[in-house]
Amino acid sequence: MSLRNFFLYSASFFVGLTGLSVAASTVPGTAYAADAQPQPQPLALPPALPTPKDVPYGGTIALHVDATDLNRHILSMNETVPVPQDIAANGGDFVLLYPMWLPGDHSPTGTIDQLGGLNVRADGKVIPWVRDTVTVSAFHIQVPKGTKELKVAYQLLTPVSSKEGRVVMTDAMVNVQWSAVSLYPAGYFTRQIMVKPQVTFPAGWDYGTALRPDGGKAGDTVSFKPVSFNVLVDSPIFSGKYFRKIDLTQADKVPVTLNVMADKPEDLAATDAQIKAHKELVHQANLLFGSHHYDHYDFLLALTDKLGGIGLEHHQSSENSGPRGYFTQWDKTFAARDLLAHEFTHSWNGKYRRPADLWAANFNTPQRGSGLWVYEGQTQYWGYVLAARSGLMTALQVQQALAEVAAVYDGRQGRLWRPLIDTTNDPVIAQRAAQSWRSWLRSEDYYSEGQLIWLDADTLIRKLSENKKSLNDFAKLFFGTNNGSFITSTYQFDDVVKALNTVQPYDWATFLHQRVYEIRDHAPLDGLTRGGAKLVFNEKPSDYITSYSTLRHVNDFLFSLGFAVSKKGALAEVLWGSPAWQAGITRDQELVAVNGEAYDADDLKETITADKVKNSGPITLLLRDGSRFHSVSIPYHDGLRYPNLEGSQEGLKAILSPLSDKGSAQIQ
Structure with a gap:
């Protein structure tokens, strides 16, 4: 049959079939009855994943990361996972999770879309896995009876350009985030799962991390001491071809290191005065909080226009990126220099003290951000204050930055419909995607408007106490407990109010409720007014705006x-x-x-x-x-x-002035 005849035949056949169908439907007694076909019903969801239990996981996971494939931007992992005794004895379903809810991101940002090549073996044989159809970051493995450990291999296909996401591998640097390169067993608190990590770096590269090596090194492969899985995820690595370590340790002898990597070796040229400012940051933070919650601390700083930008807190370290001219163009790049102070503050506010609904037993349990106006808002405040007190920025530069913040948030139209507290849901709602009308949506305003609230509170405490008390006292009282501990201490709204009242009696519950939970036409600018400042607009940009722009x-x-x-x-x-x-x-x-x-x-x-x-x-x-x-x-x-700001600004200058050792709480 020719193609033409085939189409003619097919057309006549379907016409005849259609006519037959119509005729049949018109035969008396054969009309469709609406109740003849059952309505669809929802299919039952698969069984829930194992609930995390606060019991030790049997055995230690061994995890090796190969970070040498720079050309293809691929991280390759091999993981040896001991099988729990009950499953080993009887066989059965064993679930591995890929971390999704990451501390500091406040939303499920795990890069599950970059995970590839998953292969599971036991006793030399391939073991099939099945992804959970509801929790797609969970992998079910039917473990044969008698299996004592699994060999798991996979890759992280990291972005080759910023079009796919944040770039974490370049020709000169690598950022290893353990949350992106590890799988962990379901059913346990992550603090109860021990891991022995190991990384192979490109030849000759140095690295910085809060992890500590165990002394074992073979070529460019470094083995680290075993840590719990939650500590592992909280201890990322910066590794680079051009690397410098700068000691910032204070008189208390607790090691603090500034680990700097750069696109070019000349970008590492820090002067003695610049290093002194970073040392003073540690000193001023210790004076402010009267404690520290680390037994060592590592600033990780990338000076780059190639690696993806980052500012992310961890308990004993922080990931930071800055411009290539961070040191070499010191007078022009100061608008980026509150970042280290901000992330360092998080060791106290966010990592040690944390809103109760932002703590979870593992990295796949949803978090809630109702306390982010303290977690991020007060950290934003101390970031600016400590930058000025340490000399990373001048007091004038910080005052100019506060003017910009005040103008932006006082003029933000979204405040006419949305209270500040609702913006604490934004990390989950928008996951920091670009927005057409950010000024109407109020994206994550709890950061900088929260900063203005805490300036308001600081100046009010000073006024009510006739300058005998300040928010410095709140910082020591609230964040300075259990010196040396890095076990998270959670809190709720009433705990914040109680601490403020301990420092200075006042109706702090109403003060905070009005500014956080209620719709207000204007930003909380009373802190500027009490600080002797007035927001004005000039025809010439401030030095801060010029630097920032x-x-x-x-x-x-x-x-x-x-x-x-x-x-x-x-x-x-x-x-x-x-x-x-x-x-x-x-x-x-x-x-x-x-x-x-x-x-x-x-x-x-x-x-x-x-x-x-x-x-x-x-x-x-x-x-x-x-x-x-x-x-x-x-x-x-x-x-x-x-x-800009005009007026005496004496109150602001007092807040931004360095603390002295005399009269400040000392670390015991």
Whole structure:
């Protein structure tokens, strides 16, 4: 049969079949009855995974990571997992979990999508595995009777570029995060699972980590002392071709090290004065909290434009990234230098003291963030304060940073509908994805608006106590307990209120409830006022805004036209309710021309200034939105506006002044 005849035959067949079907449906007594077919019912979910129990896991897991495949950006793992005695004796279902709920991320950010090549063997034979259809980070393994251990191999296919996610491997550095390269048994608290880790690094590279080697080294493979699985996940590694270790240890002899890796060796050139500022950070933190919750601490700092950016806290270390000019362009990069102070503070606030609903028995139990306005908000506050007290930033630079924070959050339109407490759900809701209208959604405002709340509280304590008390006293009381311990101590709202009342009696429950749980038209700026400062707008950007904009590669027109724009003209943010918003402009459009001339940041600044003086017509912008070009007119005549503070600022200066050893609580 020819192809043409086949199609003709097929068409006539289906026409006939259709006619037959219609005819049959019209025969009396054969009409479809609605109740003849049963309605679908939900299928039962598979059995729940084993509930974590606070009992020791039998045996120690051996985990080896090969971090040498730099060209393909692949980390390869081999794991030896002892089988629990009851399963070994009888055989049965054994579940391995891939960590998903990671401390510090406040959401299920585990990179399960990068896990590949999973292979399980026992006694030389391949053992099939089945992924749980509900908890897709769980792998069921039917272990044969008599099996004492499993050999598990797999890879982490890390992003080869930022288009796929955060880059953790480059030609000069590797960031090994144990949560991404390990599987662990279900049914146990992670503090009860012991692991013996081992890593093979690229030849000749150095490394930094809170883990400690056990003395065993074969070539470029380093073996570390056994630790519990929760300590392992809390102890990432930075390894680099160009690496420097700087000792920051204080008089208490507790080792503190700044581990720096860089894209280029010249970026490691820190001066004595710069090292002194980092040492002073440790000193000032010890004076502030009157304690420490580590027996050693390792700052991990990558100076790079290749490795993905990070700022992540751990109990005895922190992962940080900064610009290549962190040391070599010290006067220009200061807007990035509160990061180490922020993450260091987390050793006390977040790792040691933690909101009760952010603690979990393992890394696959959902967390809740209702206390993030303390966890992150107060840490943001101390990050700025300690940066000033240590000399990582000057007091003036921090005051300028506070002006920027105050202006952004006082003008954030989303506060008209959404209370601050609801933003603590954002890590789960948005998982830090880019948002079209961040100023309306209030994405994670608990950080910096929380910072303003704690400035408010600090200045109020000082006023009520006639400067006899301050938030310094709260820090010692609340975070300084059990010196030397790094066992997490949880708290709830009432515990915060109780500690504040111990420092200075006041209706702190109402104070905090109004600022955290209620919708308020304005940001909590009373702390600035009590500190002797007033938020104003000038036509010239502060040094902080200049530094911040340079590091972010943007030009800031947020408080005039209402947008920030990249060096190449891409709109990075548009403020809800701003003149740009009123004109229908959105982020990710490209600014092509201003008043008929090709876009140039300096020319736009001159245009805005001239339009204020002459009060001429609207500013006309030509924008490209994909393949479409369109022109908008913005009737704006208020000139350039950049936030700053004026007034004596004596209260702020007192807060930002270094603590002295005399009169400060000492570490016992």
